[in-house]
Amino acid sequence: MSHASTYEPKTAVTRWLDSRLPIIRFAADFMVFPTPRNLNYIWTFGAILTFFLVMQIITGVIVAMHYTPNTALAFDSIEKMMRDVNYGWLMRYTHMVGASLFFLAAYIHLFRGLYYGSYKAPREVLWMIGVAILIVMIATAFMGYSLVWGQMSFWAVTVITNLFSSFDSIIPGLGTAIVQWIWGGFAVDNATLNRLFSLHYLLPFVIVALVALHIWALHVPGSNNPAGIEVRNQEKETLPFHPYFTTKDALAMVVFAMLFAYLVFYVPNYLGDAVNYVPANQLVTPPHIVPEWYFLPFYAILRAIPSKLGGVLLMFSALVVLFFVPWLDTSRVKSTTYRPIYRWFFLALVIDVLALGYLGAIPPEGNAVIAARLFTLYYFAHFLVVMPIVGLIETPRPMPSTISETFTHKAKDSGQDIRAVPAE
């Protein structure tokens, strides 16, 4: 959505700078970007995610000052940070709980995009960059968790890096070669820990770059909105991002920060696993390996499949399938609000992912395995079968013709002053 620059430099210095590097103009125009007036509070998660990314980087740089990436010292250096370093406990718990809430916000953001069809034309690239951010976030969080070098860290790294050994069933020796290359040895050891630390420090900046692309791609068509129809009259249907949406986002952020503060200050370990407070031991596998809660649905898919390579491929496919969502959904209507059949399937998908999350946390025995297979089947069927078919057979509900209809009282809406403005 293009909009004319409204910035006017007021001093001699800013005029001088504006003709050399129009950086203030860029920031000023960026902040007043026209944003649909009808956005609801679910749209505040983009700003919440930006806040968490910045905070994870700041706390991450700080905890890295007190951390030692060495198998003999890593666990102790964190315990020392918790006990001896001034506010070390705060920095570490903020970083640890922050990762969890970062994922919570990302999943809400992702499901919002799915519900309101934010992946549909002309926002396909915006959506795909978002999926790429999620994948890099998963890698980053996994590596960060491993650095603690507790029992769950160590065995999570062992199990997940061993996923690549499944390539041995395609070309014998290939998987083993890849795994030893990742490890830098014949087992998960000091070389592995060092490279995980190096990459864990690098990847957040890759996320920053991807977020810049994500926002750039957002600013080409502009935000989607709950009605799922495009802006036709910029003046009537949009407001500048600042101060209108910065204020709204700030309110949502305060509410979300209350949850965050409660977790950090009262139950910092609630979302974690107690076993990770046992130092890593390469000779004893914990009786029950579980990842952090935000990976559980993917872990359930991995364990549901009896074939090693099949489970690995399906787990990665659960993410990769998201890239194709813009083309799998055949509906002409963006917002699920106007889709009477699809909205039930959307509810089914939410329940399905929650159920997979539950099944990923319990031991894979008996009925739990069968249930995990059924829910895995639905997960993929939702994207590969339901999305293409429902879009074709469904008759959408009557839709407003413009965004302004959705927020103008019907009684006042004479149909003249609001609707009659033709698109430019």
Next chain:
Amino acid sequence: MATTYDSDQGDVSRRDFIYIAATAFAAIGAAAALWPAIDQMNPDASALSLASTEVDLSPVGVGQAITVLWRGKPIFIRHRTPEEIKAAQDVAVADLKDPHAEVMGAPSNLPATDANRTKPGKESWLIAIGICTHLGCIPKGQAPGDDRGIYGGWFCPCHGSVYDTSGRIRQGPAPRNLEIPPYDFTTDTKIKIG
């Protein structure tokens, strides 16, 4: 790339050749520079040099088991009872999920008989890498009181793989038998692994 017609040389000019040659050299050079950046992650000289471990087996009684480390990996050493040896020898290779012996350094199609997975005359000793071939957990079955699974060998608690008394996969998601490391008896009661 624009091709200028040259009356002496036709469509291919000297400049085209220089473009292609320079680009090709740059590509080869970039690839050559990339390799050290990739190869540095492979196991280093010190990891490769931790090649062998010597173990004295004399304190391990019949029915007992010990675990030692070799190349950072746990090695299961079990002094098997006559019943366990018989149970392992009586299995037909055709009944196994993985019919290959999985002995490091031996031909990959060696059948997974118990004889191929032990040393001649030393059938009471089973020496295997104690890493589940599924996703790398350490199976239970070394300590007294551990769940050894229904085949009396090892049981991996992570995803439920069951190994027999010869360390062969019998049930569960693991694709291969427990690997047998290279080892030799240096004396009657001592082995050198690696």
